[in-house]
Amino acid sequence: MGLTAFWRWWVAGTTSQLGSAVGALALPLTALTVLHASAFEMGLITAAGYLAYLLISLPAGVIVQRLPLRGMQVALDLVRALAIASVPLAWWFDMLTVAQLIAVALVVSFANVLFDVANQTFLPEIVPAAQLQARNSLTSGTHAATSLGGPSLGGLAVQLLGAVPTLFVDAVSYLLSATLLRTLPARRVQRPAERPPMTTMIREGWHFVIRHPIIRPAMWDATATNFVNGGMLALFPFYLVRELHAPPLMVGLLIAADGLGALIGAALTTRFTNRFGTARGLIIAAFVGVAGALIIPLGTGTAAFLAFAVGNLIFASSNVVLSVTTRTYRMIASPPELLSRVIATVKFVSWGAIPVGGLLAGILAGPLGARTTLLIFGALTVLSPIIYLSTPIRQMRDLPLDATPTPAEARV
Helix, strand or coil: HHHHHHHHHHHHHHHHHHHHHHHHHHHHHHHHCCCCHHHHHHHHEEEEEEEHHHHHHHHHHHHHHHHHHHHHHHHHHHHHCCCHHHHHHHCCCCCHHHHHHHHHHHHHHHHHHHHHHHHHHHHHHHHCCCHHHHHHHHHHHEEEEEEEEHHHHHHHHHHHHHHHHHHHHHHHHHHHHHHHHHHHCCCHHCCCCCCCCHHHHHHHHHHHHHHHHHHHHHHCCCCHHHHHHHHHHHHHHHHHHHHHCCCHHHHHHHHHHHHHHHHHHHHHHHHHHHHHCCHHHHHHHHHHHHHHHHCCCCHHHHHHHHHHHHHHHHHHHHHHHHHHHHHHHHHHHHHCCCCCHHHHHHHHHHHCCCHHHHHHHHHHHHCCCCHHHHHHHHHHCCHHHHHHHHHHHHCCCCCCCCCCHHHHHHHH
């Protein structure tokens, strides 16, 4: 039963991820090629796509703990499908605007927050602790594969069909995901006998995270990295289309380098951390990420395309090592009754940096240009290794499992 549930869950996630990867390329290309969006407007669209992490991540952990997971996930898939499908419908009636793209990105971001917290909360229920690293690597590898194939397919589809019709692929993927999730048996997380106020439950998760000697610095590192990722998400399509004059298919192939890097990182994470240790592996991966980010905006002409692909690949692979290692540690080190709230707290802080980075990148790219702005954001990745080197993690080989504050301590 557990294995069957895991693989159905995995297929549903893979289906929606592939569609999302196609949509992640088609939506900004719709803004750039159909609505002729500026760098600032691209920043707004990117910020809207992640703003929900700042607004509802903390209560999301409590909401997920209180609601049936299956019904909530099916409903969220349907909401995302309708939101994405509204774009081609508005375009056909000549009513599409940048404001609608921002609104769609915002709706999808709210659904994504709840869906992602629910998904991560469910995984430890169907996978033994000893297999979490492997399963997390598999899901990261799957995400990487869809990130690799999705933009390439999206670029080809945009080249053949146009940016707007391609968005229907994303909408259909959510419908297929909802259909698959609906076949799973009803899944509910363990609920306490009492229902304390939401603010109390949020505060318990928050205190657990900020008092934890490992999860706390890992969260700040993810925050610094995601701030840079936000800037990259906002500027990559703009940089490739407006400054490097890449056609849609080339844009898709170049952005797919992120997926290839993530696939490599997912495939090597367990072997890498076994060889160097989980703590040392974090520091090494953080330094590798700095090099990759600084390579991305270098060169001109063909060299610029090559630098973008290589830098994107290196940066993505390092990010996956960091993500898989710290995500697995959170799942093992967090008490089950706090896990959804720990995940939500980390997402609130770290993913909340993405819209801030995207908006700032859009503002700076106007006067400075996309290349210079990407160089500035690349330089900021040096904060990642600095954070780890400023904590006791620098003296460890592996992350300890005995440094976990108890739920009672989290309530103090």
